[in-house]
Amino acid sequence: MADPIGTRLPNESHVLLRLSGAREQLAILREALRTQRQVVAEAAACAVVDQAMKSVTAALHGFNLLLPQPLPAERVNWRNLRARFVAVQAESAVLDLLDEHLRPRAGWLWWLERKEHASAFAPLLRFDPDASSVAVWRDPLDPTLGTEAGTPEEYFSGILDRIDDLVREIGRLARRDVDTFRQAARRQPGRIA
Known part of the structure; x- marks a missing residue:
């Protein structure tokens, strides 16, 4: 059977588990919005963001596991992996891809990471009783930036599709990286690769 997300990451089942968790939370969000249960909707929105970001971290951990002398799991993040590549003077297509999506105030993943951080301090969802509408704050800590386009279901569904694509791409690029x-490590004096 073909790999459902197109990766060859050693922890692909965990990545899939996180993505499935995010999709389950999206179903809970849909139902909560339909039944007008604001507290459940907010909790589900936070859980979608959390599970979505964890799936990206899980994919980075899979990438890390493929490297010689992988970092301990608790140290796996974009910056620490970038430092490993810089240390051996090597380029990384995986990390360049993440750079693109994590560009401050421009990359979709940067905005999602911002929502994950802000969700501890402010609601992700904007309930407008006058218009009977619900939207996702672009930056919950700065309401002046407005809301994301579309309904919460559309926004989060689109984000999960993007994460699915990102994870596929990480898997595709990982082996070459x-x-x-x-x-590059072999060329470094005193390095073991």
């Missing part, structure tokens, strides 16, 4: 890393 690992080869690049190993070759």
